[in-house]
Amino acid sequence: MGKDRSTRGRGTASILPNGGAFGWRSALALRFHTQEELRGFSRKTFSFVLLSIAILTLLGADSGPARVNDLGHRMMCVCGCNQILLECNHVGCSYSDRMRTELVAAVDRGENDDMTLQWFIQKYGTTVIAAPTDKGFNRVAWIVPYLVLVLGIVLTAFIVRAWKSRPLLAHAGVPQPAPSADIDRLREQARRETDL
């Protein structure tokens, strides 16, 4: 057994980057002889994951009240209270009671989410939807924050890289850092003595 396992490991080393390293790559390397076998396994795993997601999605498909709850939290009450439709707590609010009834009716008719929301937009205007839709210019609202995050990460990485290679400021009054070896020795000493 021991011999067999080590042969498998050597045999797959060429198809995996860092094949000789420990960890999940090594574990996979022990399992498969060839690249085809590994691909086959990947396809099966991918299909299994997809199937699982589909089953879970179907299992979790919203029932009527759950859909009303979900859609009702994606719309605003239009009475001017700036509250989510299902959270509007104005007794006698001329809008929220009627809108809730209309929402229940739309869900009972079997209309899908898009149709229901479109119906409300037609009747109450675009401001009835609690978040920008994923269409036209409104898409910009969603894209920009993620774009800023990605650009920010890239920029920060760039800054880190640039700062690693830039020269130090040398002017009077600013003590220059001690040689790295000294710093490491002093730091180790400080850590040993205080460990704080």
Add this chain to the structure above:
Amino acid sequence: MSQIGSFALILALALAGYSFFFGLISLWLKGPVAERLGETARRAGVATFGVIFLAALVLVICAFSNDFSIAYIYHHSNRDLPAPYKFATLWSGQEGSLLFWSLLLSAYGFVLRLRYKTDPRLFAYASVVIAAVQIFFLLLLNFAAHPFALMQGALPDDGTGLNPLLQYPEMVIHPPMLYLGYVGFTVPFAFALGALAMRYPGEKWIHITRRWTMVTWGFLTCGIFLGMHWAYSVLGWGGYWGWDPVENASLMPWLTGTAFLHSVMMQEKRGMLKTWNMWLIFSTFMLSIFGTMLTRSGLVSSVHAFAQSSIGDWFVVFLVIIFVVCLGLYLQNHKHLRSEHKLESLISRESSFLFNNLLFLVACFTILWGTLFPKISEWVQGTKVTVGPPFFNRVNIPVALLLLLLTALGPLLAWRRTSWESLKRNFKTPALGALAIGILLVAFGMRPWQDQSYFYSLMAIMLSVMVALTVISEFVRGGRVIAGHTGQGLFPSMLQLTRRNTRRYGGYLVHFGVIVIVIGFAGSAFNQDAEKEMAFGDKLSIGQYTLVCNSYTEDDNPNYGSQWAVMDVFKNGKKLATMTPERRFYKASQQTSTIVANRSTLAEDLYVVYEGQNQDTGRPIIKVHLNPLVMWIWIGVWIVIAGTVVAMIPNEQAVAARVVATARVVRAEPVGAGD
């Protein structure tokens, strides 16, 4: 009385003007004349506080004496308003709140100008900047939003009263806290601008402003959470944060201020991020002003906003001036801000601060973007859209989770560089602990794959556990070392450790408070609610609770009439309590307000709202929310405040060193020097 108030405001403007112009001239000139002129400018600044205080006092006296000849008092008070709320009249409307802003700014300026001996020149610069900001608010008060404007025509017999939503004990302290936070950021801004203008050598100005910044941050934190608690207790929709533009306005400077409190450590310890810190504090101040504008200009619609008015233009001009001045001074002096050290490794405390700052700023930008997008959409496509909680939650929760991950990692990273081995060794326990909690929660029925909110909730709890374990391990590790040296027990050692480095361990306490708050937030994924028209004896069930309507009753006082329901609460068949949700009708303003009955435990809040009566059937409507873990939010806030206070206490060794130095100075003085 109104004439005294008006005169005080004009005098305050003159004094602030003097403090600014002659302070500026004294900085430009040199020699004894400049010193004397600077001293008069400083004293004028000190006097500004006295005069603005007089104006504010006059307004409060007018509220107490029911002087309805003053329009502001007529619109925000009435004869039967209880005394604490008459006092709160000062900040409950546009003009009064601007006067309050000005008063707090002058109070900060007063303290700053009294402590000028710490560093006279830097304080003189800061004093000039504060005077300039003061001038803006006094111009507004004198010419655009006069709090002592008189009523036209016949004098009314009674006022229209204070907004009912504001008649709640927390509203007496929430706005002052928030304003102390907003206004307080003027002080670090003033020091930063002054330091930039005078090319201040070294990082001493950062040390001077650190405590100011922390006090301000602490006030803003208190203000934000008091506002959340007020919203939770009064608005009656079962939540505490609605991503309303005015809530967002308070969160934005808090985010940049928090980023500043972190990144400033890099400047102090490593002489890095000087430009970044400068712009962070500039941005924080500008966001404070922007938030003040947002509340008042009618730029965006909000349930909190004051009436729409033209003062938004004043704020826009002021913001442009601030930006131009900051940019001009930066361009003139940016060479002075060059970094003294270079970054040595990606895995270091420095880079964790960089990424921490990035995430804070992305969160801030996202909130700003979402708040302004309705307006942008209106300009671009001619139609307004709503940007509400679904948007903010979807884009901000992932950023917040990343921040939590950094909070867990950051303390484990050393300055300059950390080895992978060291990181893995220190991170193993927190990571395994978090994983164990995650598995346990799933085993006990949490299903993160069923709903996105469940997934976020699970991640938030796991990451919070990770942060908690990191914080605990930091305390225990340090405590053990001290215990080894001194032979004390672990707990006294940890206490001593905290006293030795209050800033670091106070900061860890703040982190711990934050994760307790996050755990409270995570509970919101499992909120439930139920609503029912309930007659006597009717039952309503939610979770393990059953509410039985016992009776309805009414009361009346000069300020408001009230109706409330008396509900018996049972849990698993056993009676727990009687709850009395209330609905009030305020006579002067002819408006209604809810007073929620809330039974709060560590596990969950049973939150009962008496919504009123169905107009068709005449039957009372009761809405019940079951909100898990909410109490942890308020507990977390107390921990954050405690941590902030600890971080502001001077280190034990520093105090001891100062005492020794003072003793040396005393010993060195010649005999009879004190005679």
